[in-house]
Amino acid sequence: MEHQTRVYENVFEMMPSEENPTPLVRINRLNVHAEFPLYAKLEWMNPFGSVKDRAAWELLRDLEERGKLNNGRGLVEPTSGNTGISLAALARARGHRLLAIVPNKVPHEKKVLLKIAGADLEIVSDELCPAxxxxxxxxxxxxxxAKAQSHKYVMPNQYENENNVEAHIKTTGPEIWKQTKGRITHLFTSLGTCGTVTGVGRFLRTKNPKIRIVAVQPTEGHDVPGLRNVSQLEVSKLFDPSLVDDILELDFNLAYTRALDLCQNEGLLAGPSSGLILEGALQIAARDQRGFGVMIFPDNIFKYTSNMIKHIPGLEP
Amino acid sequence: MTEYAHPEVLVDTDWVKQNLGKPGIKLVEVDVDTKAYDAGHIAGSVGFNWQSQLQDQVRRDIISKQEFEKLLSAAGVSPSDTVILYGDNNNWFASYAFWLFKMYGHQDVRLMNGGRVKWLNESDKELTAEPTKITPTQYRASEPDLSLRTLLPEVLKVQTEKRHNLVDVRSPDEFTGKVIAPPGMTETAQRGGHIPGAKSIPWSTAANPDGTFKSADELRKIYLEEKGVDPQKDTIAYCRIGERSSHTWVVLKYLLGLPNVKNYDGSWTEYGSIVGAPIEK
Structure with a gap:
């Protein structure tokens, strides 16, 4: 494969790596802290449009290598959208099927996209007075x-599978270290399955133990797809609190307003989770004054038009 | 450590595993998510759909005695069977079904402590998607035991007399009227708030993280000492549509052994829609 000319024999060759990183783009108009540059890592530049391409690819290859997808067995996975889109598209391109179990609150666009990407869908109501x-x-x-029909389904389980973390130790972490030439002082990320924060965090700490890992979380009762409040984090076995220096709880409405700021001031068509991460990074830049920040922007805005209209009524045409 | 007042109403997952397939033991799964049973269930269990099988399909009510008999006959249950109920969401609708079984006089009905999630997460427990083979029976039920259920006229009377414990088991936001129902729920009411004098004790107060009920000592401390439920008084539990309150009803009546506990299955969707009914926020 030839990353210079970007000519590939199949889509799998486009998957990110140290040699083929997703771009880092500096925030210019929204960051007034001259001594604290902030760079956004544009994960929507991955082939299937989000940071989840990395975990999905690692999870899928692991199952293939262990022979778990032989004899027509397919995948079943709970997904809020992005993992499902990546996993469905990758699986279908490799000749497998995916049954995606989708919480009802996931935006309509994402559900349709999952079907377009080739997933079978089952929609469940999750927010029923949870305990x-x-x-x-x-x-x-x-x-x-996966338990009752193991002849038909295997569950990668992004919430518990260490390959989710491994994907970021192998790719995202080394990419950032190389792209910043080791200058990174702060990593800003959100919390979902926690594969990103744990994987990138672990890798960067091996390079420089002083790097601060900052995670943002939306306030309780939020509707930001893919993100979790710490109170919802027990489902993720991949969360390693010892890695995280700061967890900022931010008003979830800021996810939407900051995403709009990015779209309209930086030319970065970033989604709501990126908006919340930017807000956290700006707060830490104001606090710490000096540094070099990298923000993981998980996906772009295109899947979230209905969420955006709900939170920013002026967008209604 | 003290025991539950009626420990016989609970069995644990290991007990169920050891007794699978034994004659006289019938497993019934009742879930909030009505797709869960078809995806996988404990071998030999039958699945009841709370929406289409445990409620009258025309008027708002529990199923009639005849419908209950028809349901249990088709499920292959005999009145002498030990029925083990289990379900998702900490046995919410399994508890509702438990209440219904008690209402219609089934002698030996029990809950699998922890419900389907506990079973699902135990590596030695299996699930199957195979349909269960059923031999229908001729089930005969008793007339409904109305001492276990309260209806609106009694609730309105009790509310003025202030001689009962009223236990509101909904989330704090529903209790204060910040929301009328949890997000996305179709069953709702005209007004938010709670019945005047009710104590807010969310159903989940009674549950451990693994879905099982807390110990008798813990429950006694929470309900009687901290929240002030008076064991000398009659008690009414309510929620939004009567399923979460069934969970608390089991706690108060069978685990703590309070003398007279009723489930108000009309709950907030009824009370919060009545013209002129007093409401506190």
């Missing part, structure tokens, strides 16, 4: 399929 420790309805339903 701590109970787990998600979508996770439990996926586990049920």
């Amino acid at each position: 701590p420790g109970l787990g998600d309805g979508s996770i439990n339903l996926a586990k049920t399929y």
Whole structure:
């Protein structure tokens, strides 16, 4: 494969790596802190449009290598959208099927996209007076399929599978270290499955133990797809609190307003989770004054037009 | 450590595993997510759909005695069977079904402590998607035991007399009227708030992180000492549509052994829609 000319024999060759990183783009108009440059890592430049391409690819290859997808067995996975889109498209391109268990609150656009990408969908209502420790309805339903119909389904389980972390140790972490030439002082990320924060965090700490890992989380009751409040984090076995220096709890409405700021001031058509991460990075830049920040921007705005209209009524044409 | 007042109403997942397939033991799964049973269930269990099988399909009510008999006959249950109920969301609708079984006089009905999630997460427990083979029976039920259920006229009377414990088991935001129902729920009411004098004790207060009920000592401390439920008084539990309150009803009546506990299955969707009914926020 030839990354210079960007001519590839198949889509798998486009998957990110140290030699083929997603871009880092500096924030110019929205960051007034001259001594604290902030760079956004544009994960929507991945082939299937989000940071989840990395984990999906690692999870899929691991299952293939272990022979778990032989004899027509397909995948079943609880997904809020992005993992499902990556996993469905990758799986279909490799000749496998994916049953995606999707929480009802996921935006309509994402559900349609999952089907377009080739997933079979099952939609469950998750937000029914949840109790701590109970787990998600979508996770439990996926586990049920994998347990009761193991001849038909295997569950990668992005919430518990160390390959989710491994993907970022192998790719995202080394990319950032190389792209910043080791200058990074702060990493800004969100919390979902926690594969990104744990994987990138672990890698960067091996290079420089002083790098601060900052995670943002939306306030409780939020509707930011893919993100979790710490109170919802027990479902993710990949969360390693010892790695994270700061967890900022931010008003979830800022996810939407900051995403709009990025679109209209930086030319970065970033989605709501990126908006929340930018807000966290700006707060830390104001606090710490000096540094070199890298923000993981998980995906772009195109899937979230209905969410944006809900939070920013002026967008209604 | 003290025991539950009626420990016989609970079995644990290991007990169920050891007794799978034994004659006289029938497993019934009742979930909030009505797709869960088809995706996978404990071998030999039958699945009841709370929306289409446990409620009258025309008027708002529990199923009639005849419908209950028809349902259990088709499920292959005999009145002498030990029925083990389990389900998702900490046995919400399994508890509702438990209440219904008690209402219609089934002698030996029990809950699998922790419900389907506990079973699902235990590596030695299996699930199957194979349909269960059923031999239908001729089930005969008793007339409904109305001492277990309260209806609106009694609730309105009780509310003025202030001689009962009223236990509101909904989330704090529903209790204060910040929301009328949890997001996305179709069953709702005209007004938010709670019945005057009710104590807010969310159903999940009674549950451990693994979905099982807390110990008798913990429950006694929470309900009687901290929240002030008076064991000398009659008690009514309510929620939004009567399923979460069934969970608390089991706690108060069978685990703590309070003398007279009723489930108000009309709950907030009824009370919060009545013209002129007093409401506190």
